[in-house]
Amino acid sequence: MRAVVQRVLHAGVSIGGAPFSGIEKGLLVLAAVARHDTSGDLSWMSRKIPNLRIFEDGEGKMNLSVRDIGGEILVVSQFTLYADASRGNRPGFSESAPSDMASQMFDRFVDMLRHESGLPVETGSFGADMQVSLLNDGPVTIILESPKQP
Secondary structure, rough: EEEEEEEEEEEEEOOOEEEEEEOHHHHHHHHEEEEEOOOHHHHHHHHHHHHOEEEEOOOOEEEOOHHHHHHEEEEEEHHHHHEEOOOOOOEOOEEEEEHHHHHHHHHHHHHHHHHOOOOOOEEOOOOEEEEEEEEEEEEEEEEOOOOOOO
């Protein structure tokens, strides 16, 4: 599983020009499921994200997690995180999970993240043509990849 985690002052998803979901201060997580991901990958990611210490403490050091600050999380599915553009100019997506599998695993990941974080977790709409807006704070952007299982 791969995720791009952005510290935001606010973020939102619109579909067809209409607001769909949004958060205030917290994390925007763009998440993709790979074809060989397992429950272990989802579990690792759902534990890692709410505990990332990327918010500033009183001394200006990144020492606090989204949980510590009582923030919110917006998770948006984004299979294009597994794009391979190493050959030619049109990216290939063979490492992305097939849509049915990815949809089920994405929903499980969101449920696990809600349970693990205890925070409000909003989502986009899987497979929809979404417009994502955000105000990145810092900017702080972290790329995470679940460890490969032996």
